[in-house]
Amino acid sequence: MPRASARGTFTFSSRFDLLQRHRLPSNVDHEGVGRASVVQRCTGPGGFIIRTRFLLLVPLVAAFFAFATPVAAQEETAATVRGSIVDKTGEEDVPAVGVEIAIASADGSFSETVVTDDEGSWELELPSGGDYTATLDPATLPEGIALRNPDRAMLEFDINDGASRALLFPVASAGEDGTAVSTASTGGGNKYVQLLVDGIKLGLIIGMCSIGLSLVFGTTGLVNFAHGETVTLGAVTAFLFNGWLDWTISIFLAALIATAVGGLAGGAFDAAVWAPLRRKGASLISMLVVSIGFSIFFRYVILWRLGGRANFYKDYALQRRRDFGLFSLAPKDIFIIFFSLAVLIAVGLLLQRTRTGKAMRAVADNRDLAESSGIDVQRVIRIVWIAGGALAALGGVLFGSTESIGWEMGFRLLLLMFAATTLGGLGTAYGALLGSLVVGIFIQYVTLVLPTDMKNIGALLTLVLILLVRPQGILGRKERIG
Amino acid sequence: MRNTLMRLLAVLMAFGLIAAACGSDGGDTATDDDGDSTATTEAMEETPETTEAMEETPETTEAMAEDDGGEDEAMAEDDEAMAEDDGEEAPTSGGAGDGVLRFGGILPETGNLAFLGPPEFAGAELAVQDINAAGGVNGADVEWLPGDSGDNGDVANQTVDRLLGEDVDAFIGAASSGVSLTVIDKITQAGVIHFSPANTSPAFTDYDDNGLYFRTAPSDVVQGAALADLMLGDGAETAAFLVLNDSYGTGLLDATKGPYEANGGTVAFENIYDPKAENFDAEIADAIAADTDAIVIIGFDETSKILTGLIEGGAGPSEKMIYGTDGNMGNALASSFDDPSVVAGMRGTLPGVDVAGELADFKGALDAVDPELEDYSYSAETYDAMVLVALGAVAAGTDDATAIAPLLNDLTKDGEKCNNFADCKALIEAGTDIDYDGVSGPLEFGDAGEPTQASILILEFDETGTLQVDGSIQGQI
Numbered sequence: 001m002p003r004a005s006a007r008g009t010f011t012f013s014s015r016f017d018l019l020q021r022h023r024l025p026s027n028v029d030h031e032g033v034g035r036a037s038v039v040q041r042c043t044g045p046g047g048f049i050i051r052t053r054f055l056l057l058v059p060l061v062a063a064f065f066a067f068a069t070p071v072a073a074q075e076e077t078a079a080t081v082r083g084s085i086v087d088k089t090g091e092e093d094v095p096a097v098g099v100e101i102a103i104a105s106a107d108g109s110f111s112e113t114v115v116t117d118d119e120g121s122w123e124l125e126l127p128s129g130g131d132y133t134a135t136l137d138p139a140t141l142p143e144g145i146a147l148r149n150p151d152r153a154m155l156e157f158d159i160n161d162g163a164s165r166a167l168l169f170p171v172a173s174a175g176e177d178g179t180a181v182s183t184a185s186t187g188g189g190n191k192y193v194q195l196l197v198d199g200i201k202l203g204l205i206i207g208m209c210s211i212g213l214s215l216v217f218g219t220t221g222l223v224n225f226a227h228g229e230t231v232t233l234g235a236v237t238a239f240l241f242n243g244w245l246d247w248t249i250s251i252f253l254a255a256l257i258a259t260a261v262g263g264l265a266g267g268a269f270d271a272a273v274w275a276p277l278r279r280k281g282a283s284l285i286s287m288l289v290v291s292i293g294f295s296i297f298f299r300y301v302i303l304w305r306l307g308g309r310a311n312f313y314k315d316y317a318l319q320r321r322r323d324f325g326l327f328s329l330a331p332k333d334i335f336i337i338f339f340s341l342a343v344l345i346a347v348g349l350l351l352q353r354t355r356t357g358k359a360m361r362a363v364a365d366n367r368d369l370a371e372s373s374g375i376d377v378q379r380v381i382r383i384v385w386i387a388g389g390a391l392a393a394l395g396g397v398l399f400g401s402t403e404s405i406g407w408e409m410g411f412r413l414l415l416l417m418f419a420a421t422t423l424g425g426l427g428t429a430y431g432a433l434l435g436s437l438v439v440g441i442f443i444q445y446v447t448l449v450l451p452t453d454m455k456n457i458g459a460l461l462t463l464v465l466i467l468l469v470r471p472q473g474i475l476g477r478k479e480r481i482g
Numbered sequence: 483m484r485n486t487l488m489r490l491l492a493v494l495m496a497f498g499l500i501a502a503a504c505g506s507d508g509g510d511t512a513t514d515d516d517g518d519s520t521a522t523t524e525a526m527e528e529t530p531e532t533t534e535a536m537e538e539t540p541e542t543t544e545a546m547a548e549d550d551g552g553e554d555e556a557m558a559e560d561d562e563a564m565a566e567d568d569g570e571e572a573p574t575s576g577g578a579g580d581g582v583l584r585f586g587g588i589l590p591e592t593g594n595l596a597f598l599g600p601p602e603f604a605g606a607e608l609a610v611q612d613i614n615a616a617g618g619v620n621g622a623d624v625e626w627l628p629g630d631s632g633d634n635g636d637v638a639n640q641t642v643d644r645l646l647g648e649d650v651d652a653f654i655g656a657a658s659s660g661v662s663l664t665v666i667d668k669i670t671q672a673g674v675i676h677f678s679p680a681n682t683s684p685a686f687t688d689y690d691d692n693g694l695y696f697r698t699a700p701s702d703v704v705q706g707a708a709l710a711d712l713m714l715g716d717g718a719e720t721a722a723f724l725v726l727n728d729s730y731g732t733g734l735l736d737a738t739k740g741p742y743e744a745n746g747g748t749v750a751f752e753n754i755y756d757p758k759a760e761n762f763d764a765e766i767a768d769a770i771a772a773d774t775d776a777i778v779i780i781g782f783d784e785t786s787k788i789l790t791g792l793i794e795g796g797a798g799p800s801e802k803m804i805y806g807t808d809g810n811m812g813n814a815l816a817s818s819f820d821d822p823s824v825v826a827g828m829r830g831t832l833p834g835v836d837v838a839g840e841l842a843d844f845k846g847a848l849d850a851v852d853p854e855l856e857d858y859s860y861s862a863e864t865y866d867a868m869v870l871v872a873l874g875a876v877a878a879g880t881d882d883a884t885a886i887a888p889l890l891n892d893l894t895k896d897g898e899k900c901n902n903f904a905d906c907k908a909l910i911e912a913g914t915d916i917d918y919d920g921v922s923g924p925l926e927f928g929d930a931g932e933p934t935q936a937s938i939l940i941l942e943f944d945e946t947g948t949l950q951v952d953g954s955i956q957g958q959i
Contacts, residue, residue: 083746084717148719149748157745160958166714168746191771198763243820308592308633310786314820321794330794403761404787407592412760447764453727453756455764 080164081134081157082123085116087145089172095120096171100140106131106156129161136169146174193326195444201333201402203420203440204340207433209395209410210417211347212266212388214432217421218364219384221284222274225291227392227417228410229298233265234258234393235400235409236306243314251315255397259390266389269294270382278381295411303407310404336398344433347391360384415456416443419463425476434474439463579882583624583875585610585868586645588655588665593633594757594782597814598657598859602679603628604852605864606654609903611851613868616904619875631656633757633782635664646672651883652871654864658782659683660728670694675883675890677871679863682808682833683733687930694887698863698870698922700833700936702730704957706737708938709778709807709831711955714745716829718776718803722751722769724788726781726809734780734807750774757784766791776803785810786818789825799827799943806830811941812857813949822947829942829952835862835922836939836951844921866920869903870894873918876910893918894925894933934959 081103085096097118103126104111110132114124126132135154138147147153148170159165213227238258241249273294277287319330329337351357362370363380371377396410403409416439424435439459446458466474587606590599610626618624627648629641638661642653646668652675656662659681669676670691677695678686682702689695713721721742725731732754739749751772755765766788769777777797779785785806792798804827806815811830816822837845837858848861855861873893874886893906897915900906909916918925928934936959940952 083714086717088717088719152746155744155746157741162956164711164955165745166711168714168717168719170719170746170748191767194767195764198761198767202761202763303592308590308594308596309783309814310818312786312790312818312820317820318790318793318824320796328795404790408758412758416760443760444764447768451754452765452768453754453759455759456756 079126079129079159083167084121086120087171096145100137102135129159131158145171148172190326197327199441199444203437205399206420207436208340209392210420210432212392214421215384219381226295228414230389230392231396231410234262234396235405237261238397239405258397259394262393263386263390267386270385306407310406425473431475579880582622583619583881584650585626586650586653587628588631588641590657591630595657597812601858601861602864604848605861607851609865609868613872613903619872631661638665651881659730673884677867679867680860683729685729696931698867700933702734702737704936705831707741708955709738710742720748720750720774721776722772722774723778725754727754731780770795770797778805780807782809804828808832816947823945825943826945832939862922866922873906891927894927
């Protein structure tokens with residue numbers, strides 16, 4: 001278990017240890033962990049590891065027991081208020097001792113003052129439920145401690161018969177002027193840089209997934225809705241060998257298998273469905289509808305086998321983010337960024353330099369011309385399906401390892417993939433990459449201005465705006481229409 | 483070609499008119515319709531009044547049931563008249579009594595809330611077993627037609643359409659308040675009971691449901707107060723909230739924030755997120771940057787992703803106080819992690835009773851139904867919902883939902899106490915007014931068809947990732 005570093009943790013975990021280990025009678029836990037006045041069942045969880053910090057607490061524990069009072073019989077209608085006033089802003093927790101809190105009912109029939117004990121804790125039994133006010137007298141606060149919110153020295157609360165209610169008066173170490181010193185947030189990193197890095201990571205994954213979509217469109221004109229399921233297939237195949245089955249292999253090996261399966265699936269899909277459809281001269285619209293049908297079919301087959309919950313790989317599931325000054329990233333995310341960048345550049349080079357790559361671009365450019373110049377178009381298309389499937393599956397593994405594996409993951413990405421490929425210029429490999437980066441980064445940056453649950457809307461709005469200016473996409477070439 | 487188009491248009495318009503007529507629940511939206519459907523709406527408006535009258539005198543059940551039957555016929559006639567007008571057949575009312583009480587399940591087999599499904603299905607199947615073992619309802623065995631609710635309206639609506647066609651008298655579900663809101667109008671306006679074992683959103687209390695919506699889960703007003711008290715008692719002075727964007731999430735956020743701030747806490751950050759988002763990097767980074775004592779996650783299955791992000795960002799349960807609610811406090815959350823100890827120390831609230839700890843017999847019976855149960859959340863509530871409807875059908879002497887619904891609230895209070903179907907059935911048949919105390923608690927339904935007393939469990943994950951019950955809070959509305 002990683003050691004705590006954040007402030008305030010100390011009190012929480014230590015107090016908790018204390019309660020669990022000593023099974024205090026229910027009325028004694030001034031902090032009121034899970035406390036209720038009518039029904040109280042305490043079945044303490046066992047097996048907590050002993051923390052070294054606990055040693056520091058020995059004097060505190062002694063003090064705690066000194067103030068333990070016997071369990072009092074409670075009346076059915078009596079209600080209880082309780083709380084503790086502890087300054088947790090300093091190096092050590094300082095309880096505010098001897099602070100007076102006046103509690104009065106709204107109708108004036110009840111009024112009593114309670115004083116905090118050596119723990120800073122206080123508790124008062126009220127005759128019945130109703131509306132009350134609790135007022136802390138700031139003058140009785142010990143020197144060096146001040147209310148964090150000076151205008152909230154009085155709290156109004158209502159309480160049911162028989163209920164128990166905790167009230168909190170947050171305090172902090174006081175500065176020289178007697179007011180609370182504000183604890184500045186020490187959150188490291190620059191928000192803008194962090195969002196940029198997160199966006200690049202998301203964008204590169206979208207890019208890897210969408211190259212296949214873009215190339216298939218480029219060579220055959222088909223908008224393949226089932227492409228998202230190839231992404232899911234890749235992630236789930238790797239999950240099969242790394243988390244699902246009892247025996248596991250390394251995630252890298254699993255990713256390799258998943259990539260192969262994705263490629264095979266892409267090729268088989270083309271051979272079994274799309275090649276015959278092309279031969280029979282099916283229209284693009286009917287092929288699009290077929291792909292939607294397959295998308296739904298595959299998605300629910302995966303759901304049937306995998307179940308509806310989010311899953312995680314066994315390897316590298318939890319990695320502590322490392323601080324790089326301006327931003328922080330988990331090591332696996334750094335790997336994903338560089339790895340996908342390398343794969344994408346390699347794909348781009350292959351497309352530009354190799355024979356097959358040139359053939360692909362030729363088919364995408366002008367299919368009839370390519371065919372008449374001796375290129376085996378069907379073979380090229382098959383290769384595009386295989387390569388696209390393999391890349392999508394690999395992208396799925398990456399997405400699964402940085403987020404989670406679920407039956408709908410590819411389908412959720414599909415909209416963003418469409419956006420990315422359209423934005424970059426349909427049918428171009430580098431365009432898909434560029435479009436993906438823009439979409440990924442915009443999704444993150446939009447959260448600066450819009451509520452986060454609308455981040456996709458913002459990114460897609462950008463898509464519309466860019467396409468209004470450049471209808472062919474960022475890298476797409478202008479085409480004459482009509 | 484043009485003719486086909488015109489015909490298509492005509493059919494579409496006919497559908498639209500039916501939808502408009504059926505979709506209006508108070509008559510105020512039906513003004514743009516033709517006279518006939520407005521008349522229908524008025525006829526429908528009368529039903530709730532009759533319902534109120536019936537609530538006052540539960541003794542004269544049978545006469546009332548007949549009365550109601552007459553009302554139903556009138557409605558059915560109106561329906562037919564409307565159908566003739568539009569040239570389309572209206573769906574037959576699912577609430578009509580045909581001798582067999584059928585329960586339809588709209589419970590989560592898939593989606594964000596799928597972990598709540600198995601205990602609810604097990605509770606439902608156990609209830610059917612117990613009811614039929616005691617001789618069924620009105621001389622016939624009850625039937626259980628399970629269906630999936632998913633986590634969005636699409637799946638649930640398909641299930642409801644399918645089950646309405648199979649003459650279901652009462653729907654059990656959904657688990658998610660957001661999903662229930664997408665089907666409540668369709669179900670209650672078909673004259674069928676909508677009974678949820680797990681909806682906790684405060685939105686249902688005042689919902690215009692023709693008196694047909696019920697729930698055995700308490701409103702989140704109670705859970706919110708309990709969660710706020712838990713946090714304040716733990717000394718959490720400032721809190722960040724990450725909240726699922728639906729009726730449950732925002733409802734519970736309000737119910738928690740109110741008492742938390744009133745009693746001294748400060749909400750330094752709140753984020754309402756889309757559970758289907760591709761990633762939660764931005765949300766998580768903001769929550770961590772807020773640097774609060776506590777982080778509260780009100781969500782469903784996506785909590786595992788958010789928690790992963792928090793742990794990776796150095797704000798996991800071992801560093802901060804992390805709180806959850808009934809939507810995510812299940813053993814399933816810990817099993818998402820290869821090393822379940824990472825969730826140790828996360829605390830939260832769950833309306834209900836400690837099935838695993840206190841109801842050994844009930845737990846044993848559930849395990850017999852489904853040996854693979856991991857969680858028991860809302861199993862008791864599901865069981866009680868079905869038993870209560872079955873008792874209502876016994877009292878009404880029919881499986882007609884519109885006759886059963888007005889009796890349900892009274893069956894949970896003021897009368898001779900009984901706590902299982904067989905005993906209660908015998909009492910009702912002997913003409914005694916009963917007070918059904920269920921597995922999940924005393925129920926004691928208020929006029930809104932929901933419990934007025936509730937027990938909220940305080941839960942905490944231990945080092946093995948197992949939820950431990952750390953006390954309970956009794957709340958009243």
